[in-house]
Structure formats: structure tokens, C-alpha cells
Amino acid sequence: MPPLDTAQEPSGQQAPLSPTAALKATAERADNCVFFFDFDGTLAPIQDDPNAVQVTPGVLEAISELAARVRRVSLVSARPVDFLRSRFPDVPLTLHGLYGLESQYVPGKTITYPPALPFADLMTELARRAERELPDEVLVEFKRLSVALHYRSAPELRDAVHAWAQDQASRHGLREQEGRMVIELKPSVQRDKGSVVAEEIEDFSCAWYFGDDLGDLAAFRALAVREAADPNFLGVRVAVRNPETGAEVAAAADLHLEGPAAVPAFLREALTLLPRRDKP
Numbered sequence: 202m203p204p205l206d207t208a209q210e211p212s213g214q215q216a217p218l219s220p221t222a223a224l225k226a227t228a229e230r231a232d233n234c235v236f237f238f239d240f241d242g243t244l245a246p247i248q249d250d251p252n253a254v255q256v257t258p259g260v261l262e263a264i265s266e267l268a269a270r271v272r273r274v275s276l277v278s279a280r281p282v283d284f285l286r287s288r289f290p291d292v293p294l295t296l297h298g299l300y301g302l303e304s305q306y307v308p309g310k311t312i313t314y315p316p317a318l319p320f321a322d323l324m325t326e327l328a329r330r331a332e333r334e335l336p337d338e339v340l341v342e343f344k345r346l347s348v349a350l351h352y353r354s355a356p357e358l359r360d361a362v363h364a365w366a367q368d369q370a371s372r373h374g375l376r377e378q379e380g381r382m383v384i385e386l387k388p389s390v391q392r393d394k395g396s397v398v399a400e401e402i403e404d405f406s407c408a409w410y411f412g413d414d415l416g417d418l419a420a421f422r423a424l425a426v427r428e429a430a431d432p433n434f435l436g437v438r439v440a441v442r443n444p445e446t447g448a449e450v451a452a453a454a455d456l457h458l459e460g461p462a463a464v465p466a467f468l469r470e471a472l473t474l475l476p477r478r479d480k481p
């Protein structure tokens with residue numbers, strides 16, 4: 202069965218969106234449509250070592266081709282922008298990293314969200330402290346303006362990691378973001394995937410968002426808010442299923458894909474319904 206037919210709709214939802222109907226409606230307004238993608242668990246499979254992760258085979262080609270068919274393709278990730286660019290070196294993408302604390306609209310020019318800058322020294326110190334104070338099994342990922350504490354190799358440490366992160370967050374006025382076997386400490390600024398998406402869709406009439414994790418729910422909500430305010434806006438939320446956060450993300454989505462391996466096949470099918478366009 203072709204991938205478009207295997208994308209599933211949430212059971213019980215009224216007037217469910219079929220993938221084909223959504224894509225046909227998208228083709229009619231491709232000049233005003235943006236496709237957003239989360240990175241880990243969506244465009245790339247989950248692995249123990251975050252540095253070793255590469256995109257799923259077929260993703261690079263499909264995303265490159267999609268960028269020639271719609272007005273914009275953006276990545277919205279908790280990874281640093283430099284990491285995202287390294288995985289998509291020559292593809293014309295807008296990149297939002299660190300939950301929108303970093304953005305790259307023009308290749309090579311990364312902009313930092315100014316209110317986050319004063320947190321840089323504290324994050325450096327917290328990463329050092331985490332290395333010293335947390336068990337060796339916890340992988341500390343320092344990302345300049347945030348620190349991710351990974352417990353994938355020892356899931357039983359989740360509560361200890363959470364308690365440590367909570368203590369640091371309350372001492373220093375930081376925010377905690379939970380994800381797939383990871384707890385992240387972030388600056389206490391009003392920036393997340395939802396605010397990034399809300400900002401980007403301002404002058405668009407159509408947006409798709411593909412995500413798998415709890416941090417993606419804010420982006421799903423941003424599409425819902427815009428739809429409620431603008432009946433002509435087409436918003437499509439696609440959940441990439443997984444056994445960890447999949448249920449919560451799937452419950453908030455219009456369409457479901459069975460894991461990151463299903464994404465390139467879905468996009469290839471989608472391309473058959475989206476004609477190439479000449480960009481100005």
C-alpha cells in the first residue's frame with residue numbers, strides 16, 4: 202500500500218483530514234505554504250549517541266525536492282543550528298535551533314535570540330557541574346545556551362536526573378524541558394517551538410508540522426491557534442510515532458506516520474501531488 206494511504210488519521214476525530222485531501226489543498230496554495238520538521242525522531246532515527254545521528258536515508262533528497270515545491274521548508278529543533286546545517290549542508294532551509302534560541306535564515310549567518318545571551322556563562326557552568334555531580338551513565342550535552350541531560354543508557358536514573366535538574370532550575374530561574382530520555386535546562390525566556398512557528402506562519406496561509414516529541418506540542422498548538430483565528434488557514438500536524446512520547450504527540454495530530462523510517466516515503470508520495478514551482 203502506498204505511504205499516503207498508510208498515514209493514519211486519529212480515530213474518532215470529526216471530519217478527519219485525509220493525507221491526499223490535505224496535500225491537494227496544499228498544492229493549491231503551495232506559494233504560501235511552509236513545511237516545518239523537527240529533527241531527532243522525525244528526520245533521523247533515535248540512537249544512543251546524539252553526535253552519531255545522521256538523517257534517515259532518502260530524507261535529504263525528499264526535503265531538497267520539497268524546498269523546490271513550496272514557499273519555505275524550516276527545521277525547528279532543540280539541536281544547535283550548526284549541527285542542523287551539517288546534516289543539510291546545501292539545502293535551502295530556514296533553521297531554528299535550541300528551541301528557537303538560534304535561527305539561520307541565510308546560510309552561515311546564525312542569529313541568537315538576544316534575551317538568551319546572558320545565560321551563556323551559567324550554562325557552561327551547569328554543564329561542568331552536571332559532569333561532576335551526575336552519575337557517569339548520564340550523557341551531558343552542552344549546547345551553548347542549554348544543557349541536555351541524557352539518561353537513555355540508564356532509564357532508571359530518570360528521577361535522579363529530574364531531581365537534579367529541578368533543583369538547578371529553581372536555584373537559577375531556568376526552565377526544564379522533558380523529552381525522549383532527556384531532560385534539558387533552558388533559559389527562562391519566552392521562546393519555544395510554538396513561538397517560532399507562530400512567528401513564521403504570520404504571512405502564510407498553510408503550514409505542515411512533523412514532530413515526535415513533547416517539545417513539538419507547542420508547535421502543534423501554534424497551528425491550532427492560527428486555524429481558530431483564521432478559517433482560511435490550513436494547518437496539518439503530523440505525528441511521527443514512537444514508543445516513548447508517541448501517544449501524547451499522536452493524540453494532538455491530524456495524521457500519523459509509523460516512525461522516522463516512514464517519513465521519506467511519505468514525502469516522496471507527497472511530491473507527486475505538489476508540482477515544482479519557479480521561485481522568484
Ligand SMILES: O=P(O)(O)OC[C@H]1O[C@H](O[C@H]2O[C@H](CO)[C@@H](O)[C@H](O)[C@H]2O)[C@H](O)[C@@H](O)[C@@H]1O
Pocket residue numbers: 239240241242246247248249250251254277278279280342349351353380381382383385414416
Ligand atoms: O527537537 P529535536 O530535533 O527533536 O531534538 C530533541 C533532542 O534530540 C536529541 O536527543 C534525542 O535524540 C538522541 C539521538 O537519537 C537520543 O540519544 C536522545 O535520547 C533523544 O532525546 C538531542 O541530543 C537533544 O539535544 C535534543 O534536545
